Each structure stands twice: as structure tokens, then as C-alpha cells.
Amino acid sequence: MNAPHPPKVAGIDPTVPTPAHTVAPAPPATEAGPAPDAPAGDPLPVTVPDAPGSLLQDRLAGWVSDLTTLHELTERMCATSDLHTALEELLRAGAALVGARRGLVVLEPGDGLGPRATLGLGLGRADLGHLETVPREALLTGSADLLAEPGLDPRHREVATRLGYAAGHALPLTADGTRLGTAVWLYDEPAAPDEHHRQLAARYLGQAAGHIALLLEVEHTRAGAAALTEELLPSRLPRIPGVQLAVRHRTGPRGGSDFYDALPLPDAALGLSVGSVTGGGPGAVGAMGRLRASLRAYAVMEGEDPVAVLSDLELLLRLTEPARSATALFAYCEPAARRITLAGAGHSPPLLTGERRTEFVETSLSAPLGMLACWEAPGVEFRVEPGETLLLYTDGLLHRTGETTDRAFARLRAAAAGVPRALRGDPGAVADHVLRTLLPEDGGAGEDDVVLLAVRFD
Template identity: 90%
Template sequence: MNAPHPPKVAGIDPTVPTPTHTVASAPPAPEAGPAPDAPAGTPPPVAVPGAPGSLLQDRLAGWVSDLTTLHELTERMCRTSALDTALEELLRAGAALVGARRGLVVWEPGDGLGPRTTVGHGLGRADLGHLETVPREALLTSTADLLAEPGLDPRHREVAARLGYAAAHAVPLTTDDACLGTAVWLYDEPAAPDEHHRHLIGRYLRQAAEHLALLLEVERTRAYAATLTGELLPARLPRLPGFQLAVRHRTGPRGGGDWYDALPLPDAALGLSVGSVTGGGPGAVAAMGRLRASLRAYAVMEGEDPVAVLSDLELLLRLTEPARSATALFAYCEPGARRITLAGAGHSPPLLTGERRTEYAETSLSAPLGMLACWEAPSVEFRVESGETVLLYTDGLLRRTGETMDRAFARLRSAAAGVPRALRDDPGAVADHVLATLLPGDTARGDEDVVLLAARFG
């Protein structure tokens, strides 16, 4: 038979759906007749509610409901891919399991390597600020009734009265190897989860902590890759008369191999380069550093001939890293003459923008470095008007828009053409406007690096 809808687990938020479960029906009992020695006409015995079989079914339904709820909450946690999102999901699920309205996670990895943060659920930024003033030992302690707690820290009592909570339940976030922090849920009235609820939240947090530990490692790896990439790129851009430079660089989650460079050359010239190594992760970052350093050396020796610079770089790549390819663009700039000579290897063309025009520079089509037995393509030369800005960029800027390449090129040109007149004298403001227009709110899709190098001729 179909069992009635099982009772909700006490304290579970109704937003977590509890499905209807079907319990296997027991074989029907034979119809009871009167006892052999009963008088004629005696009715058969009637089943009494609450018999052992009925209690067993109710208990089984409760277990199934608990397991289903834990399974759904754990699945939601496992679908998170960022540490902040996972901590918010943990607080939301925990609040449903223990019947609390608000909570916070104090994230403090025990190894001291960070990152350290505090995330709240149902708490504003000002509320978290007040909670940060409470001594850590007092804040991270379970208390069923704060007002009745003897020896309660005065600051904790004051903050609890201000925020309107009367009890707290704290649970450490631990794995077999490490302590990650503590989760605390706050009750509006004096309360504490019973043994059943403590069992549920304990089982959930054991699984959640393992997932959080994995996300922590991913977060640290990304931070290390971003730091390494930053150290391999120029710490500052050179300053030359009649020339202004600005760059915007965003490292993707995988820590890709995009680079940029600006190198003063003899005769008051300037070498500009952008490029990208295939692949991602530490290997691509290391390869990017080697290629960029080599390109600088070739630029000093023969920078006035961009084709020769990229030809030498291609030969080096083919001999030292035959499994990799790279795109690159090198421009030899003469600020005094407002002239640029450039060569590109599989790279997107520069974009010129100013009061009178916004157009892509005409460059010859060429394969990326390392793709052909011998790379060579003709260079192109063009002049830049006073006040115009040249934008050099990597393909990640286009791919992160989520558009096709043709539409991405059109959007980039439109963004550069729409720079307000008041911002055109500042290459940094031009780059910021283009990024904000092309990738609004930094909600771009994709994991590629983004490089945007803006060079304004005075």
C-alpha cells in the first residue's frame, strides 16, 4: 500500500523539498475470525493503531526522508565551483537542517596559508562587522541561551542584543587532515538542535568539508599562478616623451600564458609586444616567461625589423619547445615620426582609435609560431595621428565575450569608438572603458587570460 506522506524532519526548512516515498506493502494478514472458544456472534479482533509494524514503517519513512534530504543538499554543494559560493551554500543548507534563520562561517584554514574570510547568511555587511568585534572564542561557541549564560563576554552580549539573536550553535569544519574554520548558526530565541538535528548537520558537514578542502586547493593554485604570471610580466611601463602607455591584464582561472611588454629601444624608439602561449597552467606560464625574455633580447638586437624578431622567436620555439605553439605581435614604434612597423604571427590586428577614425590596422595573414617549418610574413607600416591610441590585445579579450569572433571584433571596435571625448587623452581610461563595455560587470564567460595594451601618441 502507499504509505502516508512521511512527517517532516523537525527543523528542516520547508524550502528543501521532501518527496513522497512509497514503502513496500506488507502481505495482507488473513482475516481474523473469532476465537475457537468464543461465543457465537463474537466479532473478529480489530487492529490497533500504533502496532509494531506501523511504528517500523514510520521509522523507515523517516530514515528515507533524512537520507533523501542529505543527498539533495550534498549534491547542491558538489555542484559549486568557487569557494565563496560553496560557503554560502553550506550556510543555507545548514540553516535548513538546524532550523536557524541566520548564520556565518569563519573561514580560517589551520595551516595559516589562507585565504581568511567571514561569510554570512541572513546577515548584512554591518552585522558581520559587529560580529567581528566579538572575541573569537566567544563567537565560535555553542550557547543555548545567551542571556542566561553565566560569564558571557560583555561584548558578545551587547552584539547579540543589537542583532537580535538569543542562541548560537557552532560546528567546526574539519577533514581528516585539517581544520578549515567554524560554522555558526544563530537563533532568534533560546534554542538548541536536538540529538537528531546534530546528527544530520554533522553528517552533512563531513561531506561538505571534503569538497571545501578541494576548492581551497584550487583557489590557492589559481592565486599562485596569478602571482607567478604577475612576476613574469613588467612591473612598470616605460615613459617616453610624446608617448603614454597603459595596460590591463586579467589572469584566467587556469593561469594561462598571455603576455605583454614595452621595451625602450635605441634612437628613442619603443618596442611593444603581446602574445599568447597555447595551453594553461604552470607549464604555459613558464613557457610564456621564456618566450617573453627571448623576445626582449631579439628586440634589442634587431627591433627595427619586426619580421626578424619573430623569425628568431619562432626558431627558438621550434628547437626548445616543439610541442607548443604561440601567437605573437611585435611593433616597432617611433613616437617622434608617429610611425609603427609591426609583424604578427597568428595574432589579432591592432585597433586604432581617435577623434576621426576607429579602424583595425591592415596586417598580413600568418600562421602562429611553431606551426610551420619556417615562419616568415611581411611586415606592415602605418602612421598614427596625434592624439590617437593604438590598442594591442590578446584573443582572450574576444573569446571572453562569448560571441563569435566576427561579432566580437565588431563589438570591440564599437566599444573603442564609443569612448567619451573627455577620456581619450588618458590611455588607461580608454582601456577601462573598452573593458567595461565589452565585458560588463566582469561576468565574462571563458577561462582565458585577457591583455589590453593601450599606447597613445601625443
């Protein structure tokens, strides 16, 4: 007759031996027989184990093991620096604690500020799509046997059967009394974690939720700074006969302090500018907005003289923002004549690319605005050929490559020269090709903003 199997508990294998760090239980009390040489009539020696002490040591070892596990998992969570990675770590750690293979976390902050997200562990995109069709209140509840539950939502039963899970264990994600979302782990067969592992998972989620709440605040701040930056930049580029314009702007995590502009000027001219204000955060974003607005005013008054525009801007910055400096480049374009006059203040030179040439525009070295008592730099005048594209960019494009300055310039020139002929008629396609070639898929190293303004002349 076979011995009965112990009941199945999720996350626990009954055949696993006692951990090495746990004190082995003392042997049962036995009465030893008389020693061979013991004189008759002597009392028999009795061995009595210290049962209460062994039990206490066993419990202490278990507590130490639990605390060590929670400490290691919490440290791994605190090492995450973005919300997506933190949620992935939450799912992995929770799955290990409750003995599950798959799971998902639904982030729905109770304050309604977002962001809202659904992330899966061991679930593909199509699986998550099926789960999205299940009512939230039905999906985010745990049961040891979902398929046998009489009140289970019919759609949940259908999706559970299709995805092959039969049980779930759900835990709320709450920080300081504020609901952030829910995590649920899925089992392939009816099972549930025991009370001990449920408590461990709940304690871990309590610690992890605090870190996730901090990352949510960071996301809110970044989103606010990005929205403010976008509001301070042109909502659309103007349409000017003889030129086509396109811009690509990537805001860094500290908030955008790089700017660009394209401004129609009298006599069918066009003013182009790019620049960057030192620092980051809301203060730098506000300074960027003020600087760009001032540059537009000076461009309208004396745009045909870029040196005068930047001189006025430098004086204003020195008087109103004495603790800041900025780099800037302003170009006065005459599309009909395909003639450009520009001046730069500590800014990288533009890149001119076309069928016959790809070269940097020779500009003189100059200091950034606000660095010297009086800024001076000569202007540069040049002409472009029909079909050529002028690329104006901020230094973040070079910094994000992670290369030295010389190598970054060389890579930028090679990326522009390698634009396929079929794409050269579209400045947006030219800009996209340069970004794809120059920067890795994750956006590149560093936290700098990136601005790339492409101007194609017909």
C-alpha cells in the same frame, strides 16, 4: 484550562503532522464485542497489532528520509565550482537542517595558507562588520540562550542585542583532521536543534567539508599560478617621452599564458609586444615566460625589424618547444616621429582610436609561431596622429564576449569609438572604458586570459 504547550525546539514545529511517507502507528489493541449473529459462548475475537513491525517500518522510513535529504544537499554542494558559492550553499543547507534564519561561516584554514573569508546568510555588510568586532572564540560558539549565559563576552552580548539574535548553534568545518573554519547559525529567540537535527547537520558538514577542501586546493593553485604569471610579466611600464602607457591584465582560472611587454630600445625607440602561448596551467606559464624573455633579447638586437624578431622567435620555439604554438605581435615605435613598424604571427590586428578615426591596422594574414616549417609574414608601417591611442590586445578579449569573431571585432571597435572625449587623454581610462563596455561584470564567458595594452601618443 489550556493544555500545556510542548517545549520549543529549533527547526521543529510540534504542530506539523506526520510525513506522508511515514507509516502511521497501528491503533491500540482492542477487544471486539461479539458479532450480532455470533452464537453465545463463542470466544471474543481479539485484534493484536504487529507493534514491533510498525515501529521498524517507521524507523526505516525516517532513515530513508534522512539519507535522501543528505544526498540531495550533498549533490547541490558538489555541483558548486567556486569557493564563494560553496560556502553560500553550506549556509543555506545548514540553516534548513537546524531551523535557523541567519548564520555565518568563517573560513580560517588551519594550515595558514588561506584564503581567509567571512560569509553571512541573512546578514548585511554592516551586520558582518559588527560581528567582526566580536572576539573569534566568543562568536564561534553556540548556546541555546546567549543573552542569559553568565560568561558571555560583553561585546558579543552588545552585538547580539543590536542584531536581534538570542541563540546560536556552531559546528566546526573539518576535513581529514584539518580545521578549515567554523559555521554558526543564529536564532532570533532562545532555541536549539534537537539531537536528531544536530546529527544531520554534523553529517552534512562532514561531507561538505571535503568538497570545500578540494576547492581550497584549487584556489591555492590558481593563486600560485597568478602570482607566477605576475612575476614573469613587467612589474611596471617604462616612461618614454612622447608616449603614455597603460595595461590591463586579467588572468584566467587555468593560469595566465598571455603576455605583454614594453621595452625601451636604442635611439629613443620603444618595443611593444603582446602574445599568447597555447595551453594552460604551470607548463604554459613557464613557456610564456621563456618566450617573452627571448623576445626581449631579439628586440634589443634587431628590434627595428619586427619580421626578423618574430622569425628568430619562431625558430627558437620550434627547437625548444616543439609541442607548443604561440601567437605574437611585435611593434617597433619611434615616438618622436610617431611612426610604428609591426609584424604579427597569427595575432589579432591592433586598433587605432582617436578623435577623427577608430580603425583596425591592416596586417597580413599569418600563421601562429610553431605551426609551419618556416614562418613568414610581411611587416606593416604606419603613422599615428597626436592624441591617438593604439590598443594591443590578446584574443581572450574577443573570446570572453561570447560573440562570433566578426561581432566581437565590431563590438571592440564600437567600444573604442565610444570613449568619452574627457577620457581620451588617459590611456588607462581608455582601457577601462573598453573593458567595461565590451565585457559583462562577471568578466565574460570562457577561461581565456585578457591583455589590453594602451599606448597614447602625445
